[in-house]
Structures are given as C-alpha cells and as structure tokens.
Amino acid sequence: MQKQKLIKLIEPDLGNDELSEIRQVFKSGILTRGPKVEQFETLVGKFVGAKYALATTSATTALHLALAALGIGPGDEVLVPDYTFPATANVVVQLGAIPVLVDIDLDTFTIDLKDLEKKITKRSKAIMPVHAFGLSADMNPVNVLAKKHHLFVVEDAACALGTTYYGKRCGNLSDIGCFSFHPRKAITTGEGGMITTNSKRLADQMSLLRNHGGLRKNGRFTFLAAGYNYRLSDIQAAVGVAQMHKLPDILRKRTKRAQDLYTALKDIDGISLPNIPPWKGHVFQSFVILLDMKYNRDTVIENMKKKNIETTLGTYALHDQPFFMKQYGYKASDLKKSHYVYKHALTLPLYAQMTKQDINRIVVGLAESLKE
Numbered sequence: 001m002q003k004q005k006l007i008k009l010i011e012p013d014l015g016n017d018e019l020s021e022i023r024q025v026f027k028s029g030i031l032t033r034g035p036k037v038e039q040f041e042t043l044v045g046k047f048v049g050a051k052y053a054l055a056t057t058s059a060t061t062a063l064h065l066a067l068a069a070l071g072i073g074p075g076d077e078v079l080v081p082d083y084t085f086p087a088t089a090n091v092v093v094q095l096g097a098i099p100v101l102v103d104i105d106l107d108t109f110t111i112d113l114k115d116l117e118k119k120i121t122k123r124s125k126a127i128m129p130v131h132a133f134g135l136s137a138d139m140n141p142v143n144v145l146a147k148k149h150h151l152f153v154v155e156d157a158a159c160a161l162g163t164t165y166y167g168k169r170c171g172n173l174s175d176i177g178c179f180s181f182h183p184r185k186a187i188t189t190g191e192g193g194m195i196t197t198n199s200k201r202l203a204d205q206m207s208l209l210r211n212h213g214g215l216r217k218n219g220r221f222t223f224l225a226a227g228y229n230y231r232l233s234d235i236q237a238a239v240g241v242a243q244m245h246k247l248p249d250i251l252r253k254r255t256k257r258a259q260d261l262y263t264a265l266k267d268i269d270g271i272s273l274p275n276i277p278p279w280k281g282h283v284f285q286s287f288v289i290l291l292d293m294k295y296n297r298d299t300v301i302e303n304m305k306k307k308n309i310e311t312t313l314g315t316y317a318l319h320d321q322p323f324f325m326k327q328y329g330y331k332a333s334d335l336k337k338s339h340y341v342y343k344h345a346l347t348l349p350l351y352a353q354m355t356k357q358d359i360n361r362i363v364v365g366l367a368e369s370l371k372e
C-alpha cells in the first residue's frame with residue numbers, strides 16, 4: 001500500500017516575499033545592525049503595542065538579556081512555571097540565580113496562582129509567567145502579586161505572538177515580553193527572538209548588553225558592561241519583515257484550523273481539548289490535548305507516526321529533568337499537575353495551509369491510535 005503524505009506538526013509559510021526581502025539586504029550590503037533589523041523591530045513593537053522592541057538571536061537570549069537588565073544575579077530567586085521549555089529556567093541558572101519551580105493550572109497549562117503565592121520568599125526578585133502554547137497566563141493576579149511583593153514580571157511569550165489577554169496583546173502586560181521566531185512558531189526567522197518593553201531605561205540597558213555592553217558615540221564604543229552578542233542579522237530580520245506582513249493572515253487561518261480541530265475531535269472519548277479561559281485570546285501556537293490516564297501517550301505518538309502523522313509531547317516538566325533534580329533536589333512527580341501534563345499531553349499538527357483532508361486523517365488516525 002502506498003504511504004500517505006507526511007502530515008507535519010507545523011509547516012512554515014515561506015516563499016518569494018521572504019526571498020525578495022533578503023535580496024534587498026544583499027543589495028544593500030548591510031548584513032547586521034542595519035535598517036532591516038530596525039524595520040522588523042518597529043513592526044513587532046507596533047503589533048504588540050509596546051514602545052520599544054529589540055531583536056535578538058532567540059527567545060532564550062531575549063529572556064537572558066531581560067533578566068540581566070533587571071539585575072537578577074546570585075542569591076536571587078525567580079519564580080518559573082514548572083511546565084515549560086527548559087530555556088525559561090536555564091537563563092535564571094546562567095545568571096547565578098535560583099529558578100523556583102511552580103506548579104501549573106490543569107485547565108490552561110499556565111502558572112498556578114496559589115502555588116505561586118506560596119513560593120514567594122524574601123529572596124524572590126521576579127516572576128516569569130509562560131504563555132503556554134499560545135494561551136496567556138492569568139496576568140492580572142500575577143501582576144497584583146508582583147506589585148505586592150515588589151517583583152519584576154518577565155513574560156515568556158515565546159509561543160505567544162498575537163496572543164491576547166482580555167483583548168490586550170501579550171508581551172505588553174508586564175515589565176518585559178520575550179518572543180521566539182523558531183520554526184515551530186507562527187512566524188519564523190529560522191532562529192530569532194524579540195524583546196518588548198515600555199521602559200526606556202530597560203530598553204537602553206538591554207540594547208547595551210545585546211551589543212557587548214558597548215555604548216556608541218561619535219563612531220566609537222565605550223564598553224560599560226561585560227555584555228553579549230545577541231544581535232539578529234539583517235538577513236534574518238528580512239525574513240521577519242516579510243513574515244510580519246503575513247502574520248494577521250497566518251493567525252486567522254491557524255485559529256480557523258484550530259476551530260476545525262475542535263469540531264472534528266469533539267466526539268472522541270478519552271481526550272480533553274484545550275480549554276478557553278475567560279480572558280480568551282488563544283492563538284494555538286500548538287494544539288495540545290490531554291489524554292486520559294489510561295493511555296500511554298508515547299504509544300499514541302508511535303501509532304500516529306506509523307500513519308505518517310507527526311505528533312509530539314506538549315512540553316517538559318522541569319522538576320522531572322535530571323539537571324533540576326540533581327541541582328535542586330526535586331523528585332519526579334513533586335509537582336503533580338505539571339508531571340501529569342508532561343506525561344499525558346499530546347500536540348497535534350496545526351498550520352495555516354492544513355486541508356480538510358489533513359484534519360480528517362488526524363482525527364481518524366487519533367481515534368484508531370487510542371484503540372491500538
């Protein structure tokens with residue numbers, strides 16, 4: 001029997017628009033710190049509604065810069081949801097601070113507010129809520145807690161370009177927002193990231209640290225800090241500019257495809273579909289469902305693979321990872337809800353160009369895979 005075509009988790013929408021933007025950069029000969037980077041920053045800043053936007057090489061370097069600019073360092077504690085990509089906590093470790101892992105809310109996969117409050121101490125300096133899979137964390141209570149305890153808030157908005165919280169764009173709901181343009185995201189520059197903020201002081205500090213800690217005046221640098229090189233190139237920014245023009249259309253199509261998945265999956269037993277909380281605004285960077293306890297999620301992934309349909313886990317429970325266990329003494333399943341979602345969440349394919357036939361194959365494939 002002929003194998004059906006591979007349905008991938010995501011297919012970036014890249015083509016002639018991106019090539020023509022790249023051509024402009026090649027013609028100009030300005031490959032870094034040039035006008036394309038500025039154009040990309042302006043587009044993202046305007047879209048998010050933030051006064052300042054700084055392009056970086058990834059969301060990881062964006063998060064690192066953000067914490068460095070806030071002065072996070074040895075002895076400080078930063079509250080991070082346990083269920084996230086390790087980058088969120090790794091940057092805390094890299095600055096010599098301690099990531100305090102907080103359990104998540106089972107309905108939204110975002111930071112659990114009760115556990116968050118419990119884990120605030122005198123050493124706490126910042127909270128890093130993650131907008132999981134394109135759904136905002138419950139930011140109003142997070143900001144209230146932050147104000148009460150004099151903490152900074154840095155949004156890990158890696159998966160949340162376009163996500164809204166009660167109508168306001170993520171990345172503009174706290175001190176600093178950090179986005180990713182990795183190919184698994186709605187728009188991509190291959191690798192890339194962006195920082196957004198409304199604070200001139202923080203923008204200036206992050207800009208300085210992004211460029212080796214050097215301040216340029218009259219064509220010369222004076223080095224004021226031991227900074228980094230976290231600059232995005234103009235070639236990547238050119239791709240980003242073309243992608244930003246497509247973003248509204250990509251988000252509209254992805255949301256529509258997500259609705260199609262909801263409708264098509266609603267009668268399948270043994271799964272929970274993504275919840276939409278009162279603040280709404282989910283952009284479905286990933287369409288993540290939860291399997292009932294009786295299923296082995298990894299077997300389902302293998303069964304789907306045999307049908308040539310790519311699926312994967314949601315993301316990681318950090319306290320279950322060897323580094324965090326060894327370094328901070330966590331034991332597997334210490335954070336119960338995060339552990340459960342780590343073991344039972346399944347990401348289904350979702351991309352703008354997905355057809356009705358693709359959706360049908362995913363749904364039939366999933367129903368069969370749960371039985372096999």
Ligand SMILES: Cc1ncc(COP(=O)(O)O)c(C=O)c1O
Pocket residue numbers: 058059060061084085087088130156158159179180181182192193
């Ligand atoms: C929540 C979260 N934060 C940070 C990152 C890191 O992003 P990047 O690959 O752009 O460094 C990711 C990557 O998937 C992520 O999902």
